[in-house]
Amino acid sequence: MCPSDAGERRRIALEGRRRRAATCCALLWLAAAAGCGGLSAPQFRLNMEDIIRETPDKDPDEFRITGREREQVRQGLLEEMRREKDPQKIEQLEANFGAALDAGTEEVLKLKRDKIKKLKILNTALVALFGTPDEPYVFPESGLDIKKIRLAAGPAQTVNSNVRRGLYRQHCVHCHGVSGDGAGPTAMFLNPYPRDYRQGKFKFKSTEFAAKPTDADLLHTLTEGIPGTAMPSFKLLPLDEREALVEYVKYLSMRGEVELAMARYLFVDEEDLELSRSTLVEFLSESAESWSAAAEHVVRPQTQPAHVAATDPAEKARLLAESIERGRKLFAGEKAACVKCHGPTGLGDSEDKLYDDWNKDKDPEKFGAEAATWVLPRQQLRPRNLRLGIYRGGRRPLDLFRRIYTGIYGGPMPGAGPSPGREATLSEEEIWSVVDYIRSLPYEGQVAVPPPRQLTQRSRQSGSLP
């Protein structure tokens, strides 16, 4: 068609313009709809699958077999046929292939629906016990302070608003994850990984081996950070905010332990979970009681190192030197066997196939191709290099004593003190000697502690610049 007059041309031009404008509007609207459809509330990630998070309202019986699952059944049947040697049996299988496939998919679908039912029950139980990340809730039996938890939970508030909330989301979530699973977006770039609270295991605490940390322990970790790791010091946060975060960590840990226990009950023991208050409290109590009993299990040394009590500086120095010598022998000796992992010179270069409890079971060979999809691949644990002067659990002699006495819960370091069913490997005096030796390691080669002088009379040569 050849437009022959100006009016016709203008009409075509306008039409084109209108069409272009409409397309632009449509694209903009699409973009807006895609992006600005409101904030989605985060959900706790279940230990096992995200299927509940993705389809919360779908009835389990509505789930259908997917193409991939059907294909898997089919491949299974074909594999069986391939392995079969008897030609008659192969013919039989071929003839019944369709029926076998149907039966197989029915079976798979039933198992799938069964699993989803159980997951829904698990989710309902957990929401009843603990609420959601934005709306937390606790039973009184948990022993947690809901006010503190509310301060830490929920979406973070901007600095301008008067409502204080969302401390966890602001400070912790990008490493420790919404569920406290140590798999936030930043986690995969860190060495060591952030702590996964859900097992209820914490490494650096003042309590006995399998006990929970006290509130003071968690507060100390938050305040001082953990040297040598990516856990920073939150000293500059006000005390009430730090205490709220401590409470929230306990909340997440308790939730994780209950989830693990319930999941085991449902899927491994294949029991039915009754959604009654008493059943829920039963699951909750085990974890809650261990948390409230933590303070009773604090390790308190009964003795002190000999040189601490001495007042005469020369005597002090002599006792310290003797203690260090004893510690050196113990460190290298058979009884404590520290050198087995920490190396003959304390550089941590002896053992190289160690893993902590969170990485122990992540054997790539066992999981095959699935291992490549892990967000957090298996991470090796290296024994501490004791010559750096960096102590993750704290640098006080008391902290080192506790580390040696109880070992590290969640790690391969054994305790030298007494534990249920085992005698102590080292006595308290021996442990103090090892502590003194370790504390001297970064400064080995220097003279023993010289007599103290007044700070204001520092000599000109001391603390000199390069």
Added chain:
Amino acid sequence: MSSPAVPHPHAGAAAAAPAMPVAKFLATYVFSRDHKVIGLQFLFSTLLWFIVGGLLALAVRWQLAFPWQGMPIVGRLLFSAEGNQISPEFYTMLFTMHATVMIFFVIIPILAGAFGNFLIPLMIGADDMAFPTLNMLSYWVMWPAFVLMTISFFVPGGASAAGWTGYPPLSVTHGAAPASHAGQTLWVLALVFVGISSMMGSVNYMTTIIQMRAPGMTMFRLPMTIWGMFITAVLQAFALPVLTAALFMQLLDRTVRTGFFIPEGLVINNEGVAAGGGQPLLWQHLFWFYSHPAVYIMILPAMGMVSDIISCFARKPLFGYKPMVYSICGIAGLGFIVWGHHMFMSGMNPALGAMFMVSTIMIALPSAVRHSTGWPRCGAARSSSRRPCCLPCPSYRCSSSVGCPGFSWRPRRSTFSSTIPISSWRTSTMCCSAAPPSACSAASISGFPRCSAA
């Protein structure tokens, strides 16, 4: 350049003309050696990257406006599990890539590549550039850079997040930043290609301007635009090899664990770093040796264009043409001895800092001469035209006057930075004064044929 036979909608012929063969289409519009086509290719590619850079800036601004809240589109796509709240390393990637894209993929290619290619032969009366094939290659060498930079957004760890200045050891040690995995390596490679493209272009411009002027077009009759382009080309030719060398050193540090920039005894992410014996300050010196002339590369073409536009619409020749030319040459020359003013707090010898302060003071002089004096005097013409397309020039002068006090501020600026490195702050000042008018100048291109003929 004659158009090929494209069927006109109002041709009136009963049968449509035959479609152009593919080979001819490619030769005319894609792999063309015509400087105008290449200029347009640069223009459209860089405008696309301008959008990308702009979106990245929007994301940065959103995070600053609503910290710790969810981010609409990006947050929903990537961080839905955390309530759409972006992670800190994502934010570092956003501002790094915004700056990288804007500087290396937008401002420099648009001024030197798009405007330079288009205008230089036209304004000096030449048929085409001295090396048309080299010209075409200088555009196509940008494409590996585009592709690599795009890929870097999608590799594990994401795109570069070590700042557009890429300071080591953050940029060269694996584990120091989330993107010091593949993203940073791709960043380095992309910039190497950008450097190659610019070096090709600068050789071309210099040769064309020196050798291919029409008879009677002496050097001191050249339009200021051409002077700007010429000096830009000189700066690129001398400064880029240094950046490229530094980029190669960083690439080696990242891939084969050499120790150009990595000192002994680093502990990153709880692990000792294997390489050693290097000096992080070396990168800073090499990088800023290029990046200071780079800021002049970003502004001189625009300054030249503004000179021409103002004199055109004021209907009188530029006031003090020769001093303006000498100023530009002075800026270029002195621009090579001032790079340390980006490093006052870096830990280099303070005496060196004092020396760079003196040279920086010296370079403020030609800039001040040109800015505050040449143009207003020119503007004091009778009968300024009221054409809207000359608006960008006063706006440019306004915005660069705002940024220009920076020329005098250099000695003491470093004390007042917040948490952004001072180089970024200064870069943003420079860029804000150069970018808007540069983009706006695209609109004024219609006025050029009339002006240059006048």
Added chain:
Amino acid sequence: MNKFWCLLFLAVPVLGVAAFAWAPGAGYWLPRDISDHGWQIDHLFYFVLTLTGAVFVATELALFWFAWKYDGRTNTQPVRFTHGSHDVEVLWTLAPAATLVFIAIYQMNAWADVKMRQPDVPVLAEVTARQFEWRIRYPGADGRFDTLDDVHVVNDLHVPVDRDILITLKSQDVLHSFFLPNLRIKQDAVPGMKIPVWFRARDVGEFDLVCAELCGWGHYKMKGRLTVQSASAFEQWLAETAAAQEATQEPEVEESE
């Protein structure tokens, strides 16, 4: 050009000056200075601001005036061509040159005070920057670093008031920058180098210590606290911290924050 656009361009110097006039009252200005030499830096800032501000306003007003007066619609006088003026060129080259030379010489003292004139005092603390915290080490009772009685703290720098303080700055991993806004001190912490930083605080109180060089994802929160105390309070704090660090028993009272 059109009057509307002329007025719009006039808005630039007007709004610019207005913003600078409003900012100090609204709190968007220099942080409180508690240091001994900070006044030099602030003084230079005001000097350069005034000078460049005056030039800025003058240039912008000239721009506005020329655009207004010579609007092509209302002004029909023909253009007069001039060959330029050598004298004017010389004048407005020499005037800025003289100003710039003055600035260069005037500020040398400030630079030397901050970066070159190191006081002859022993090092008070060694600050090691690390992703993403400030690890601070005092030499302890023996006055020497790298001994068993060094006092280690994180993010908590205490200094006595009215005394020349000398700090050694180190970095464990990447570039950081030791920035004390209230003392007008900034120095990059370069891994592989030990850089001295010195200052003298005049007032007691708690102030910010922030990182000013991109060091990774945690750069935004790499903040510490500078506590300036009287000499006796400082000695007491140091002694208490040293003692707490040597604890072999659980302390009787909860550690105070």
